[in-house]
Amino acid sequence: MTSLSAFARRLGAAALLATLAGCSSPRVERAPADVTFSVGIIDGNPGIPVVGGPPGNGGAPQTATTVHLKFLGGAPGPFTVVAQRLARPPAAGQPVDWTSIPASTVPLVPAAEAVGLSKEAWNTEFQAALGYLQVWDYGIYDVDIKAAYDDQRLYLQLQWRDSTQSLAHHDWIYRVDPATGLGAFARRTTDEDVVYLSFLIDPAAAGRAASGCTTACHVSERRGATTPDDLAYRFTMHAAAPGLRADSWAWHAGRTNPLGLADDASWDEAGLYGDCPDPPACTQLCAGGEAPPCSTPPYAGDDDAPAPAPLFMSADGIDASPAFLFLGGAGAPAAVPFDPGAAASAGATLPGAALQRPSAHRGDVSARGTWANGVWTLELSRDLVTSDPNDAQFPLQ
Template sequence: MSSTAMKMMGCCFLLALLVAGCAQNSQPPPPNTLVAARVQQVPLDGADSLWERSPELRLVTSSVKSADAPPGPAMSLKALYDGSQIAIRVAWEDPTESNLKNAWTWDGSAFSKGGEEDRLMIHFPMSNDAEFSSKGCAATCHNQEDDPEKWYMAANSEAFRYDQWHWKSTRTNPSGQADDRWLGLRADVLDTESAHYNDAMEAGGEKVNQNERRNGPQYVNAVEKDSPYIFAGQEGPVDTSQLSPGAVIPGYVLTPITGSRGDVFASGAWADGKWVVVLVRDLDTGHDDDVTFTPPKPIAFGIAVTDNGSGYDHQVYGEVLTLTWK
């Protein structure tokens, strides 16, 4: 090889190192980054060994009710993706499993209704949203505005919508789903719930298990009598003579959701004071009420959990999180 060729190769090598160095030296990875690792097929099982391929992101949530409140549960996040789907695994501390929302308890003479559930909520902006991308949930829900006339627990502009994956231990987990919804402007400025919209649904969902007089359940589970859930097709008539005092009857009859609202598949398991929930969804559902993931484009997101409470009683991670791909 001639000396000229060798020098040329040397120069190319030097240039390669320099340019590659520049590429590496681009911006440092932002904090709070969840890196989704590529696999052949994403698992729905939170115990699958594939999760070892995903770097763990650890967070500590805080209460939305008061800045002085004690910190919320610690969380561990992992993510995987394949050619068509993404899976996010969230594990968090929760000393009790709460899966009897609005359940009926028989005291021997009457029913009483009560109980809440555990929840996990993840929000993704459905378009390029500067404020959410830099401030996370503080840009939408937790902006510290107390005036209900001003936006709070809602989007701050009709230009932006947020895909909401709302996993509920009582109402969606038994069906292997999360409630796929979206957050927008409030339909009623005085009602925080009116900012939450359901994705388009064909069929399924939860039906309140309540008799016409609203003082007891309409059904019991005729197939699995001790199950904390009733699925469609398992309904049987309530016969109080067969119930012993303290018997608990589920508050809902569940049917898997079909349509855009049922896009997010879920598996949640509680054990040893910890929930492990896996959410799986298509990268692109083709629905205009869903966020579309386009790896390797990073996307901001926010996360919150609820311990045996309503949707409002959640612990949130206050800073913006970023989902990236490797």
């Protein structure tokens, strides 16, 4: 009996310890701090030919200038996206399972409306300053956004309606003059679908909560001014004040999507710069406004300037009409030097750019977009924390 009583007491003590262990403090999940960002979308179809200027498309996007991204809870809303922690990272090469993650339908407005201009005022400013008109309204009025994260990465999914899949950015087409029978490649005004995201790099130092904008932010300033300095200020991407720096992610349906990435860049009060492999030294090198030798973009223009001719063609031949060309083993078909003596057939096309692997840090943002049944679905992801001082950081708190 004594041994049985002792056994019972020991058993009770073990149960008590197990109960106490179960009542210990629960694990607290760490999350990044809440941030804001802006989003802009361009519909590349149709490219609008404009006398005296580039195509009307490819300009200022439909935009939402301030969207709140919350990691610490909250309710999804028109300008609030709530990120959910993933139980486990997605398998390599696989998308996130977005099924149970709620979407926020974020309203988008035309660029002019975002900066307080009427259609008439917008057209007046562009015509006077640049000699051509910009697209007023791309007809994209909302985008569904979902967000998730794990211990390593941030994931975003964007879905929006677009009746056409536009991939060709200023491509070439071979046209034959019926009167002479002579032919040549001519540049078209086609354009691609594009998404821009912008995050402040240091919101506290900037003294503002908004992430800036992803549209023609400065057209409404210095209205009517057309000096070279005014044009540079009003019609280029830059911050409004010193100390305001933004991390820019630009996804291009034809020029970055085939590589599985978005173009990672940053901008300050002087301009926009592609991320570079040796920051911050290379950033200083590029800060004078020259073409940045320190940063390799994910594409090279297929334009043998000043001659109006392509620079590259497909290794498969002049009549292959590939959707994409790749440099340096980045994909297939390979781009080779354009052969001006090659005989092309009427209607043959060449891409407006050749795709290549970007330099370090410029390819930090993974991206994959698919188009089906009139809807684009785009997933972007990036490490929460990178070693690039020109990136916004999302450390777990």
